[in-house]
Amino acid sequence: MSSAVAKRLEGKTIVITGASSGIGRSTALEFARTAPRNGLKLVLTARRIDALRQLAEDIASEAGPGNNVRVLPFRLDVSNPDEVRGFVAALPEEFRDIDILVNNAGLVKGVARAPEIAEVDINIMFATNVTGLINMTQAVLPIFLARDGGRGDIINIGSIAGREPYPGGGIYCATKAAVRSFTDSLRKELIATRVRIAEIDPGQVETEFSIVRFYGDKAKADAVYAGCEPLTPEDIAEIVVFVAGRRENVVVADTLVFPNHQAGAGILHKKT
Numbered sequence: 152m153s154s155a156v157a158k159r160l161e162g163k164t165i166v167i168t169g170a171s172s173g174i175g176r177s178t179a180l181e182f183a184r185t186a187p188r189n190g191l192k193l194v195l196t197a198r199r200i201d202a203l204r205q206l207a208e209d210i211a212s213e214a215g216p217g218n219n220v221r222v223l224p225f226r227l228d229v230s231n232p233d234e235v236r237g238f239v240a241a242l243p244e245e246f247r248d249i250d251i252l253v254n255n256a257g258l259v260k261g262v263a264r265a266p267e268i269a270e271v272d273i274n275i276m277f278a279t280n281v282t283g284l285i286n287m288t289q290a291v292l293p294i295f296l297a298r299d300g301g302r303g304d305i306i307n308i309g310s311i312a313g314r315e316p317y318p319g320g321g322i323y324c325a326t327k328a329a330v331r332s333f334t335d336s337l338r339k340e341l342i343a344t345r346v347r348i349a350e351i352d353p354g355q356v357e358t359e360f361s362i363v364r365f366y367g368d369k370a371k372a373d374a375v376y377a378g379c380e381p382l383t384p385e386d387i388a389e390i391v392v393f394v395a396g397r398r399e400n401v402v403v404a405d406t407l408v409f410p411n412h413q414a415g416a417g418i419l420h421k422k423t
C-alpha cells in the first residue's frame with residue numbers, strides 16, 4: 152500500500168540542484184524513501200559527478216529490492232548560464248517532462264565585511280545563489296506552462312539570512328533576499344496557472360555549508376556548531392517532500408525552520 156504522499160508523487164520527474172551534498176543529497180534520498188515504488192524519476196545535479204553517482208548507488212540500496220526509482224546523475228554548474236540554457240535539451244527524453252524543480256544549489260564564501268569582501272566571492276555567490284536559481288527556473292518553467300495550462304512545483308531553498316541580514320554575511324544575505332523577492336514575484340506572476348511556488352528558509356543546518364564558507368577549514372566550521380544542536384539536512388529534506396507531497400490545491404508558500412536553540416539569524420543560545 153502507498154501513502155497519500157507517495158500516490159501524489161506517482162510518476163513525477165524531480166530535478167534537484169546541489170544534490171551532491173547536504174540538503175540536496177538528503178532531499179533526493181527522502182523522495183526515494185517516500186515513494187520507492189511509484190515510478191519516480193530523479194535528476195540529480197551538481198558539479199561533483201562522482202558524488203552524484205555514489206548517491207545514485209545509495210538510493211538504489213536504500214530504496215531496496217523491487218523499487219522503481221530511476222536516477223540520473225547529471226553534471227551541472229548552475230553558475231554557468233550556457234550549461235543551464237542547454238540543460239533540458241541535454242536530458243535523455245524520458246527525463247525531460249519535469250514536474251518538480253528543487254532549486255537548492257547555493258553557497259556562502261567567507262565572513263568578510265565591506266570594504267574587504269573579495270570580488271571573486273561576491274561574484275560566485277551571486278552567480279550561484281541568484282542568477283543560477285533564476286536561470287534554472289526560466290529553463291524549466293516552459294515545461295510547466297505547457298502542461299494543462301500550467302502545472303508543476305518550484306521549491307526554492309532560501310535562508311533566514313534572506314530575512315535578517317547579519318554582519319559578515321552582507322553578500323550571502325543579499326543573495327538570499329534576492330531569492331525571496333524573486334520567489335514572491337514568481338508566485339504572483341503565475342497566479343493564473345496551477346504552478347506552485349514555495350520557499351523554505353532554514354536556520355542553522357549542519358552540512359558542508361560552513362566548510363565551504365571557511366574555504367575548507369574544518370576546525371572553523373566545527374566551531375560554528377559547538378555547544379548547540381543544529382538541524383540536520385534530513386530535517387529540511389522532510390519538509391521539501393512534505394511541500395511537494397501536498398494535495399495539488401495546497402501551496403505551502405513560505406516556511407521558516409530553526410533548530411530549537413535558534414530564534415533569528417544571530418539569536419543562538421549556545422551551551423557554555
Ligand SMILES: NC(=O)c1ccc[n+]([C@@H]2O[C@H](COP(=O)([O-])OP(=O)(O)OC[C@H]3O[C@@H](n4cnc5c(N)ncnc54)[C@H](OP(=O)(O)O)[C@@H]3O)[C@@H](O)[C@H]2O)c1
Binds near residue numbers: 171
Ligand atoms: N546549511 C545551512 O545552515 C543553510 C541554512 C540556510 C540555507 N541553506 C541553503 O541550503 C542550500 C544547500 O546548502 P547545504 O547546507 O546543503 O550546503 P552544502 O552541503 O555545501 O551543499 C551545497 C550544494 O550546492 C552545490 N553547488 C554549489 N555551487 C554549485 C554550482 N555552481 N552548481 C551546482 N551546484 C552547486 C554543491 O555541489 P557541488 O559542489 O558538487 O557543485 C552542493 O551539492 C544552499 O542554497 C544554502 O544556501 C543552508
